[in-house]
Amino acid sequence: MPNKKYYYNPKTLSFERKKISFSKVMGNTFGYLSFGALFFVGLLVLQNYIVETPLESQYRMENESLQKHKEILNERIQTANAQLAELNTKDGELYKKIFEIPKTEANNQSDGREEILAASSPVFMDWTDKLSNQFVAIAGKAERSNRFFRLTASVDKSDWTKLQSTPVLQPVENFEIDYLVSGYGIRINPFHKGKYHHDGVDIASPRGASVVATGPGKVVAVKKSDLLAGFGNYIEIDHGYGYLTRYAHLDEINVRVGEKVLKGFKIGSVGSSGGSIAPHVHYEVSLNGVNVDPLQYLVQGLDSDGYARLFVASKKINQSLD
Secondary structure (H helix, E strand, C coil): CCCCCEEEECCCCEEEECCCCHHHHHHHHHHHHHHHHHHHHHHHHHHHHHCCCHHHHHHHHHHHHHHHHHHHHHHHHHHHHHHHHHHHHHHHHHHHHHHCCCCCHHHHCCCCHHHHHHHHCHHHHHHHHHHHHHHHHCCCCHHHHHHHHHHHCCCCHHHHHHHHHCCCCCCECCCCHHHEEECCEEEECCCCCCEEEECCEEEECCCCCEEECCCCEEEEEEECCCCCCCCCEEEEEEEECCEEEEEEEEEEECCCCCCEECCCCEEEEEECCCCCCCCEEEEEEEECCEEECHHHCCCCCCCHHHHHHHHHHHCCCCECCC
């Protein structure tokens, strides 16, 4: 027989059989289960802190390595940021030397204008692209960036001389954007009204206004003509490095063949000689004997907004003045 449990009841002064309470059974069961669950969780936590599996060991070592690498990367990023700041400073100084205006935040706001400048001024953008590509190439090799920029991302003496010789000034004194009335490319001839290739740009200006050299160089041709056809009175200047500029339909000519001129030096005056229908300067730029769009070089003194307006004006398919 199973043992029966009794307890003494002082009220009845007798021993009575102990009854099992359902709530007590449920409470005890819940207590045992809770203790077991807590004990199991405690064992798991203890196991995680004491016992390390091979996979956990691998992850731990990888985390330690990543933490160390993060510190190295942060140092490299700080070094790269310092170099970028230095390059921006040098870029501003170079911009001011080339274009003779300071590079401000307003110049840096593109609004699509910098893309126009990049697409139409390769003489400067080629050099800028070179710097950009060089920086991308060293982005993952920051430990060698100082040496790289020092050796390859700088303007040496020969580059600076070429930049100084490039014809970047506008060919008329006190140039305004609205003076450019016809651009380079297919245009309408003012005489026979047919389409033809216009090898330069036409810049209108009052008769007698000063025509200036767009860059330093040597006068290699001076032609005077009374014919009502062709270039009329014109000048050609060799700037070196393959650059040659031509200034046509002049009135007066103030230089002679063999004379050396500086950028901005007055070489003649605006006229309407030769095959011209109005006072203007027909301006051409050739590189290594091939005519190129002069708009690529008419950049000095213009900010991105001004150059964008000039670019739009030059692309109109209109009638030229010669």
